[in-house]
Amino acid sequence: MNATATTATRYLELPGGRIAFDDEGTGSAVLLLPGMLDSRHAYRHLRPLLLAAGHRVVAMDLRGFGESSIEWADYSPAAIAEDALALLSHLGIERATLVGSSYTAASVVKAAGLAPERVAGIALIDGFIENLSPNALQRGMVKALGHAVLRFPSLWGLYLRKTAFGQAKPADLDAYAAGLVASLRTPGRATATRGYVFGDSAPVGWSAAVECPALVVMGEQDPDFPSPAAVAQRQAEALNARQVLIPGAGHYPMAEDPQATAAALLPFLAEVAAAEAAAVKAA
Structure with a gap:
């Protein structure tokens, strides 16, 4: 793997726009994807660990x-999966573990199915994928919430x-949330917001194409799911994955309890790295 590392913002130019990223450290590669309407700094507390x-x-x-860049033709989880794979290629990373949060859990699943030769493992953090289909009332509530966020x-x-x-909000939550709200008010941002809130955020069936190791991490008190444990179980069964529930955590455990999230993620990353090393040795 390429050992190039920097904490400065870098950019990948793609046909439809440009993707911002940063790259730090050496060793086995981990690619972090935030949830919708968020930035890569969603992992600000987990990344140092x-x-x-x-x-x-x-x-x-x-x-x-x-x-x-703000305006794209497609904001779907599948399009983001393609961006992630393009970034790995751009950085010369042969294989990596992909971590997706919320909306982008579907993206890492899709990327693993599209390019098993590039994806060594995937981890889903409070992901929207393989969930039970919403009923008419739930669909209506999601649509109403989307319109409300666009307007306010x-x-x-x-x-x-x-x-x-x-139970444990990060100390910088107020400032971080204010920054995200200010971002939503940026001219043109409504186009991107609309693309996410009205897209297919919870595709079903993609897990069948995944062959790599997988981990499902779920905040035990995630308010976005009627039963977080049941959603985690459904995902784990679909992916033949291990599941870890983070006690007391909501939808963003990597920010509210990064130590517990790292305790779930690091052993998985070590196992993936060991399997990769063993495969190289056997070859």
Whole structure:
């Protein structure tokens, strides 16, 4: 793997726009994808723990958010999967473990199915994939919430401060949420917001193509699911994956309890790295 490392923002130019990312550390590579309407700094508290454990950590902004360009033709999880694979190629990373949060859990699943030769493992953090199909009332509520956020971006900040997190909110939550709300008000950002909130955020069936090791991490008190444990179990069964519930955590355990999230993720990363090394030795 290429050992190039820097904490400065870098950019990958793609046909439809540019993707912002940063790249730090050496060792087995981990690519972090944030959830929708968020930035790569969603992993700001987890990332140092991964670096300290000896991993190369690459974090990317999604289409339309963070420091990536805003207007794209497609904001779907499948399109983001293609961006992730393009970034690995750009950096000369032959194989990596992909970590997806919320909306992008589907993206890492899709990437593993599309390019098994590039994806050594995947980890889903409070992901929307393989969930039970929403009923008409739930679909209506999601649509209404999407329209509300488009019209009143401050509602996203309210969700983050009052609902999304469990028992232990990160100390910088107010400032972080304010930054995301300000981002939603950037000229043109409504196009990207609309692409996410009205897209297919929970595809079913993609897991069947996954052959690599997988880990499902779920906040035990995630308010986005009626039964977080049941969702985690469903995903774990679909992916033949291990599952870890983070006690007291909500939808963003990597920010509210990074130590517990690292305790779930690091042994998995070590197992993937060991399997990769054994495969190289056997070859």
